[in-house]
Amino acid sequence: MSLVCLGLGSSAAPEVYLGPCFDALERTFGAVRLSRIFESEPVGCPGAANFFNAVAAFESDWSALALNAWTKRQEAAQNPPGPRRRHAPKALDIDLLSVGDTCLALDELTLPRADITRYAFVLTPLAELLPNQPHPRCGTPYAKLLARADFRDQRLWPVPFTWCGVRRSP
Numbered sequence: 001m002s003l004v005c006l007g008l009g010s011s012a013a014p015e016v017y018l019g020p021c022f023d024a025l026e027r028t029f030g031a032v033r034l035s036r037i038f039e040s041e042p043v044g045c046p047g048a049a050n051f052f053n054a055v056a057a058f059e060s061d062w063s064a065l066a067l068n069a070w071t072k073r074q075e076a077a078q079n080p081p082g083p084r085r086r087h088a089p090k091a092l093d094i095d096l097l098s099v100g101d102t103c104l105a106l107d108e109l110t111l112p113r114a115d116i117t118r119y120a121f122v123l124t125p126l127a128e129l130l131p132n133q134p135h136p137r138c139g140t141p142y143a144k145l146l147a148r149a150d151f152r153d154q155r156l157w158p159v160p161f162t163w164c165g166v167r168r169s170p
Contacts, residue, residue: 001059002100004067007122009093014052017078017092024074025056032058035125037159043119052159055125064099068109071096101136112136120151
């Protein structure tokens with residue numbers, strides 16, 4: 001069994017998509033821990049709606065490729081068909097951040113995901129949920145990585161309520 005970390009996000013009716021996404025995670029993988037939900041200004045698409053993000057963590061014996069395929073199926077079921085731009089608004093965005101201490105680089109998947117240290121909306125909830133968990137590549141705990149990060153240009157704040165269906169259990 002490996003600790004799996006997923007980044008969950010939505011910018012199109014997040015109250016509609018994040019709760020059912022969490023429910024699907026629980027139905028598929030059992031006990032899932034969820035960070036608080038954070039709202040952030042969009043990165044890379046000025047003028048777009050704010051994003052709502054969280055991190056989910058759970059134990060699984062699924063391979064990284066099987067987990068990645070599952071996340072893509074969940075996204076496809078919730079997002080309208082058609083081409084996607086990176087950082088474009090999405091009803092549901094699920095990113096496989098890490099699978100245990102797996103390090104790999106394939107065309108379709110890189111682990112751990114570089115976004116872990118690049119974006120406040122990923123590292124902040126990850127450090128909240130798993131402060132002492134070491135980053136798979138560098139070995140530094142997520143809380144220390146967050147303390148060292150300079151995210152002054154990335155505004156982020158916790159959402160002061162919980163949507164129906166979303167249970168937080170860090």
